[in-house]
Amino acid sequence: MAEDLKSKVMTTDAGRPVGDNQNSLTVGPRGPVVFEDYLLFEKMAHFNRERIPERVVHAKGSGAYGTFTVTSTEINKYTTAKLFEKTGKQTPTFIRFSTVGGEKGSADSERDPRGFALKFYTEEGNWDMVGNNTPVFFIRDPLKFSDFIHTQKRDPETNLKSPTMMWDFWSLSPESLHQVTILFSDRGTPDGYRHMDGFSSHTFSLINAKGELFYCKWHFKTRQGIKNFTREEADQMKSVDMDHSQSDLFGAIEKGDFPKWKVSVQIMPEAEAETYHINPFDLTKVWPHGDYPLIEVGELELNRNPVNYFAEVEQAAFEPRNVVPGMGFSPDKMLQGRLISYPDAHRYRLGVNYDTLPVNAPKCPYHTYHTDGTMRFESKSGPNYEPNSFGGPTQDKKFNERPTTLPNPTVARWDHREHDGDYFTQPGNLFRLMAPDAQERLCGNIAASLGKVEKRIQDLQISHFYKCDPKYGEGIAKAIGRDIKEIVKAEELVAAK
Known part of the structure; x- marks a missing residue:
């Protein structure tokens, strides 16, 4: 059996031989993923449809409503986003915390990264900050995401979790060392969601009134203080309360002990990204704070529990493509993959109209030409096409995305280990x-x-x-x-x- 496996060449679903299953097709070694990467999209689309009805990852989670309050306006030098425009300004939010690898019935205290996903209901549309409680991740190329998650799920033969699958993949993927070190440290088993930090992990961008672009990373520092379980305490909690993080968060908010996080951002000018000694778009690495110190932005407070878990938490859909004017993306390959993968997963899991559900819909006026599809409940009149001569919503060129200049336009499957192999x-x-x-x-x-x-x-x-x-x-x-x-x-x- 082993010899047969070694003699086979990997192919696409259509039988086309695959020459490189380690690197996405990008514009230069630090450039973005290109749309013609058929292998990436085939793998991600298939992966999103492998399990129903729970989320493929982040299946078990907890949610709460809250408020983001601006405490410093220094960020306005870097972005035109209106939610930051003055001290004291408040924006309603919804957050979903989660474990990553476990099923819906798994224990909250498992050794696992934790999801930290926020939806800001701004006057310019929703901003979704979809992050984790770690500043890095196990891989840096989305082509490897489904492979990695398969190692965290159950062995298809035994239906058991397999340390062999995990360590086999990690040992062959040294870029995972940074996240593995965090995962197996004390922070791999946080004592509830209130006592952990949150990070965007990915590199995003901000655009100011002059049209200048700055790359950024978001940080959410818990005001409650970091608190973790030891391995023995985490194992013991499984037998005491499988839902410890859920009960701790819900109970704290219920009695008025509202958890808070200090919100800060790291800023890197666009020009510095080309020459910085660390690839700023590599999700397996952090930006040293000595080079790019944290800049305070505001405070997040959670102050209201959901009324119905299924409607408000299970059906909550976060996607990193949701940014507001004055914000943008970056050539971070993992981010590029998530921009397509997340909405695709939501359409499969919740239906094509997932973004009209109350927990997901913007609180500001919004106008699209999307019609029909499963569970469409609005009664809309007028044309469903654009342009039209009947007064329907039209484009406004002032909201065009800022043009991006790429340093290396050569499209190829650049081997990230060849161009940057320092994972130690x-x-x-x-x-x-x-x-x-x-x-x-x-x-x-x-x-x-x-x-x-x-x-x-x-x-x-x-x-x-x-x-x-x-x-x-x-x-x-x-x-x-x-x-x-x-x-x-x-x-x-x-x-x-």
Whole structure:
């Protein structure tokens, strides 16, 4: 069976042989994904339809309504977005927290990243900030997203979660090291949603009144303080309250203990993105705060629970393509993939008119020519085409997107490991920032999972950790009962072949 698998060439659904399943088709090594990438869209479209009716990822979650209040207007140097125009201005919001890999019935305390998705109901339309509680992710190319998520779900043969699938993929994808280090640290098991930070993770952009573009990353710092479970406490909570994060959030808001987050942004001028020593559009890396410090913008407060979970939380649909004038996107490949994947997933899961549901609809006036489709409930008269001579809504060129200049117009499947293969410095820096007891827990958490897989996968993965920091690799090897010298020597021999 194994020999048969090795002899087969991967193809598309139509049988076309695939020459590169590791890199999306982009405009230069740092440019955006192009629409003709048939393989990416085939994989993402198929992936979005694999499971019904729950979300493919982020299936279990909690939601709440709140208010965003501007506390500083410094951001107005970088954007014309009206929600930031004056101190004290408030915008209603809705948030959905979630675990990522688990099903709807899974435990809230599982070791997993947490979704941190916000919908701002602004006067210029909805702004959806669809992020996580981590500033980075496991991969940097959307072509690998479905492959990665498959390793976090259940083995198709046993229907069990598989450490082998996870570590096999991670060991062959060293770009995952930064996020793996966060996942298996104390922050991989947050004590409820109120005690964790949120991040846009992706690089977005802001445009000011002069037409100048600035790249940005959003940060939401909890006012409640970071609070995490140890691995043992997280496991114990599964038997005490499977819905701990849900009950904690709902209960706090119910009794008037409204959770808050400080909202800040990092800003990078457009010209600096071309020469900065770190690819600013690489989702596996952070922007050092010493180079791009946090700029305070406002405060988020959650102050109202939903009345009906299904209508307001289960049917909530967030999508990173929802930005307002004065905001834009970036060549972040993972973001580019999500711009298409998210609305496609919503149309499949909720129906083509998902964005007219009360929790998803804008609070400002909006006018489109979209008609018909499943669950269309509005009674609309007039033409359903544009242009028309009957006074229907028309375009306004002042809202055209700002033109984007790309430094390298060559379209190809650029190998990101060839152009930028340093996946060891930042996770190594993160490891060295941890206190000795936190380092010990991190190594123990990894060993508890990695120790269940076969030695060849252990060897490759531990050699990656060793490159981040020798103490990192040594600590995991010791916790598994392995000799780090033998592992490093064996991997050096493999690399030399």
